[in-house]
Amino acid sequence: MRASFDYAGARVFVVGGTSGINLGIAAAFAAAGAEVGVGSRSAGKVAAAVAALSAPGRPAFGAVFDVRDAAAVAEGIGGFAAAGGRIDVLVSGAAGNFPAAAHALSPNGFKSVVDIDVLGTWNVMKAAHPHLRRPGAAVISISAPQAQVAMALQAHACAAKAGVDMVTRCLALEWGREGVRVNSVIPGPIDGTEGMARLAPDAAARARVAAAVPLGRMGTAAEVAALCLFLGSAAASYVTGAVLTVDGGWSLALGGYAMTGGA
Ligand code: HXC
Ligand code: NAP
Numbered sequence: 001m002r003a004s005f006d007y008a009g010a011r012v013f014v015v016g017g018t019s020g021i022n023l024g025i026a027a028a029f030a031a032a033g034a035e036v037g038v039g040s041r042s043a044g045k046v047a048a049a050v051a052a053l054s055a056p057g058r059p060a061f062g063a064v065f066d067v068r069d070a071a072a073v074a075e076g077i078g079g080f081a082a083a084g085g086r087i088d089v090l091v092s093g094a095a096g097n098f099p100a101a102a103h104a105l106s107p108n109g110f111k112s113v114v115d116i117d118v119l120g121t122w123n124v125m126k127a128a129h130p131h132l133r134r135p136g137a138a139v140i141s142i143s144a145p146q147a148q149v150a151m152a153l154q155a156h157a158c159a160a161k162a163g164v165d166m167v168t169r170c171l172a173l174e175w176g177r178e179g180v181r182v183n184s185v186i187p188g189p190i191d192g193t194e195g196m197a198r199l200a201p202d203a204a205a206r207a208r209v210a211a212a213v214p215l216g217r218m219g220t221a222a223e224v225a226a227l228c229l230f231l232g233s234a235a236a237s238y239v240t241g242a243v244l245t246v247d248g249g250w251s252l253a254l255g256g257y258a259m260t261g262g263a
Contacts, residue, residue: 004229022091029089073124091139137180168243213247219248
């Protein structure tokens with residue numbers, strides 16, 4: 001994708017930026033000139049992402065942490081801030097999900113997803129805040145359609161992502177006073193990702209999902225990243241507290257096609 005935004009000199013940290021959509025987001029910011037940092041649990045994934053995101057004279061930064069561990073998150077994000085004195089854009093994208101019927105899901109299964117998504121978002125935003133507090137800084141949460149649409153086998157993920165969006169909007173209220181913008185992005189079904197492999201594991205399921213999208217296909221990580229590049233930039237200087245979808249119209253079509261059978 002051709003970078004349409006200039007992030008030269010900007011410092012961007014992407015939590016969960018070691019695979020899938022978030023890695024695509026980190027790559028887009030790096031391609032636009034940003035100094036990029038990523039963090040997640042797996043040391044191997046962090047090392048591979050750092051190698052992939054580094055440019056000559058502009059090495060990427062990596063940190064290994066679990067978003068459920070507030071002290072480890074503060075150390076990792078603090079390390080990135082200390083290396084350059086500040087953070088300009090924070091992307092909070094770590095998440096856990098799997099399909100599970102409510103009757104079969106244990107309390108710890110529900111708690112694990114809620115802890116990664118909601119407590120994790122909270123820990124990440126709290127850790128980054130001291131390094132962001134100035135006009136122009138931006139925070140972007142990566143949410144999911146589950147935040148807005150009740151789905152079978154997804155009670156845990158729906159509760160978690162709804163919580164992510166509400167934390168995001170509350171912090172937009174508080175941190176707006178410091179000039180920090182805080183927004184959520186809701187990707188639709190994104191091809192070739194861990195999330196879709198879990199929720200639509202075979203060709204028939206993938207075809208069903210694609211057919212339900214008005215634009216007729218799943219999206220790409222680059223298309224999610226493009227919205228993040230906009231939200232992190234001065235072009236979005238009056239956008240805060242927003243929950244923006246990049247889903248090919250998928251969310252519109254849920255009821256729209258079910259009733260009449262489509263166009
Ligand atoms: C039922 C399950 C389960 C499953 C785990 N559990 N998988 N229950 N069905 N498929 C239960 C376990 O039995 C355990 O409960 C509890 O969850 C914690 O499991 P652990 O493996 O110990 O947890 P942990 O190592 O912390 O791993 C977290 C995880 C894992 C969420 C379970 O899958 C993970 O690390 N996921 C990260 C990657 C990921 O999910 N990517 C996709 C994101 S997609 P008990 O009671 O046995 O102790 C997304 C939205 C996609 O977020 C939207 C698409 C439109
Ligand atoms: P993914 O590749 O599994 O990405 C998840 C990332 O978060 C990985 O880098 C993972 O790395 C990290 N992570 C997971 N649990 C963590 C924890 N406890 N602490 C720290 N890091 C953790 O999945 P994806 O499908 O691309 O999804 C990425 C984001 O997009 C998620 O927020 C998801 O909800 C959202 N989303 C996805 C889709 C889709 O179609 N895939 C649609 C809508 C929204 P480690 O394993 O190294 O920790």
